[in-house]
Amino acid sequence: MGVNAGLRSLTRRSRPRPETGVQISGVGVMEGEDASGARVVAAEVSSGKSRVEVSFLSPWPVTSEKTMDAKGLEVRSKGASAFLQVIQGSDLSTDHLLEEVLSSKGKFGAYGLPEAIQVLSDESDDTGRRVQVRFTAYSPKSVEFETRALLRAKVLEDTTYVLVATALEDKWAQAEAQLVRTVDSFQVAAA
Known part of the structure; x- marks a missing residue:
């Protein structure tokens, strides 16, 4: 256990930007409202x-926009957020999705x-896969956080697009x- 904490400490000092695979095109990110008045976020993404x-x-x-280059396409509030992750290939297996989303290069594996x-x-259907997962993530000071994430993955042109919605376990009930x-509103279409 002391070894893992030490490795997390070393990782913390040399933290690279998370690799979400998101490249926003020159069109940028748009925000608007749908017919019901709900906020809609849309972006053209290069892959x-x-x-x-x-x-x-x-x-x-x-x-x-100042943080978009470092964070990719992300929405957040205190205690909950959602972000886009792009994975090359069309493997929608749960193991592969979790391996990519929870990797050391991603947002959750930054500090261990x-x-x-x-x-x-x-759940899997003809439009993609939806997975809910609970796990322990680490802060820069190696503090453990029980976290829950809901992933919705869709494939288009041999690329997998994953919208990851997440909250700390103790905030999940409020944000669920x-x-x-x-x-569930996540859409992917050819530009």
């Missing part, structure tokens, strides 16, 4: 040679790989309805 449009409902605004990973639900609505 290799192709561009796709992603959109979802969000109860929160997009992070500022997540541990105690539990898949709470796993908003996070489920956000993930």
Whole structure:
């Protein structure tokens, strides 16, 4: 256990930016309202040679353009957030999605790989996959945080687009309805 804490401490000092694979095109990110008045976030994302449009409902605004280069496409409030992750290839298996989203290069593995990973639900349909997972993440000071995430993955042109909605376990009950609505509204289409 002391070794893991020491490794997390070393990782903390040399923290690279999370690799979400998101490249916002020159069109940028747009925010607006749908017919019901709900906030809609849309962006044109570059993936290799192709561009796709992603959109979802969000109860929160997009992070500022100043932080977008470092954070990618992300919306957040205190205690909950959602972000886009782009994965090359079309493997929608739960193991592959979790391996990518919870990797040391991603947002959750920055200060040590997540541990105690539990898949709470796993559904697949003709439009993609939806997975809910609970895990332990670490802060820069190696403090453990019980975290829950809901992933919605869709494939377009041999690329997987994953909207990840997350909250700390003790905030999940308050944020769950908003996070489920956000993930369930996720759309990906050719630009």
